[in-house]
Amino acid sequence: xxxxxxxxxxxxxQVLISREFxxxxxxxVRAHLEPELLVEWWGPRGPAIVVDRYxxxxxxxxxxxHREPDGTEYAFRGVFHGDxxxxxxxxxxxxxxxxxxxxxxxxxxxxxxxRTIVRTNSVYLSVEARDAxxxxxxxxxxxxxxxxxxxxxxxxxxxxxxxxxx
Numbered sequence: 001x002x003x004x005x006x007x008x009x010x011x012x013x014q015v016l017i018s019r020e021f022x023x024x025x026x027x028x029v030r031a032h033l034e035p036e037l038l039v040e041w042w043g044p045r046g047p048a049i050v051v052d053r054y055x056x057x058x059x060x061x062x063x064x065x066h067r068e069p070d071g072t073e074y075a076f077r078g079v080f081h082g083d084x085x086x087x088x089x090x091x092x093x094x095x096x097x098x099x100x101x102x103x104x105x106x107x108x109x110x111x112x113x114x115r116t117i118v119r120t121n122s123v124y125l126s127v128e129a130r131d132a133x134x135x136x137x138x139x140x141x142x143x144x145x146x147x148x149x150x151x152x153x154x155x156x157x158x159x160x161x162x163x164x165x166x
Contacts, residue, residue, distance in 0.1 A: 003019075004017065004018075004019045004139075004142055004143050004146050005017065005018040005019070006139055006142060008130070008134060011127065012127070013123060013124040013125065013126050013127045013129065013130045014121065014122065014123050014124070014130065015120075015121075015122045015124075015130060015133075015134065015138070016119070016120070016121055016122075017118075017119070017120040017122070017142055018117065018118070018119045018120075019117070019118050019146045020115055020116070020117045020118075021115065021116050021117075021118065021146075021149065021150060021153055022114075022115055022150070022153070022154075023114075023115070023116055023153035023154075023156075023157060024111060024114055024116065025086055025109050025110075025111035025116045026086065027116075027153055027156055027157065028109060028116040028118060028149075028153065029085070029086045029109055031149060031152060031153065031156075032084075032089060032107070033056050033084055033085075033089075035051040035054040037152065037156075038051060038054070038064070039051055040148065040152045041145055041148035041149040041151070041152045042064060042145055042148075043064075043066055043141045043144070043145050044066075044137075044140050044141045044144040044145065045144050045147075045148065046068065046069070047066035047067055047068050047069075047074070048066075048067045049064060049065070049066060049067075050064070050065040050067055051063075051064055051065075052064065052065055052075070055080070056080065056084050057080060057083060057084075058080060058081065058082050058083050059079065059080065059081075060079065060080045060084075061077070061078075061079055061080075062077060062078055062079070062080065062091070063075060063076070063077040064076050064077075074095070074096075074097060075095075075096040075097075076093065076094065076095055076096065077094050077096060078091045078092040078093045078094055078102075078105075079091060079092050086109055088106060088107060088108045088109070089105075089106070089107040090104070090105070090106045090107075091104075091105055092104055092105070093105050093122065095133070095136075098129075098132070101124070101125065101129045101132070101133075102125065103122045103123060103124045103125070103129070103130075103133070104122070104123045105120055105121065105122045105123075106120070106121050107119065107120045107121075
């Protein structure tokens with residue numbers, strides 16, 4: 001398992017995220033593009049993840065809900081730009097609790113020796129909007145989501161299919 005690297009770019013409305021996974025590129029991409037896999041890892045531990053819409057195509061709308069055990073819901077939405085694939089994913093990202101605070105996210109995938117590095121560049125409308133997202137606990141969601149993705153990828157690969165490194 002890799003550590004999440006989160007870089008808040010000083011003076012810029014930007015967050016860079018990088019994480020390496022012990023799984024081949026095609027499997028990591030599937031986990032990002034298939035709603036039935038996305039619900040198993042997206043976001044922090046605790047809330048149930050509900051995919052309301054997930055139209056994986058240029059102009060496709062997505063909406064994902066975090067449902068807390070007490071029934072409280074937090075919804076996130078956006079639009080895909082270009083065709084999401086192993087070549088990359090570009091989408092808008094908006095927390096519905098803060099309408100009109102949209103970020104543009106571009107995600108790339110790079111495979112090295114059976115492992116995949118996922119890099120995300122999130123650009124916000126302002127440094128203040130970026131700071132509000134960071135202060136709201138974005139790192140926890142990213143870190144726990146990455147741990148959960150690691151677990152899912154391990155299950156999908158099975159005990160005999162994991163790659164070995166050292």
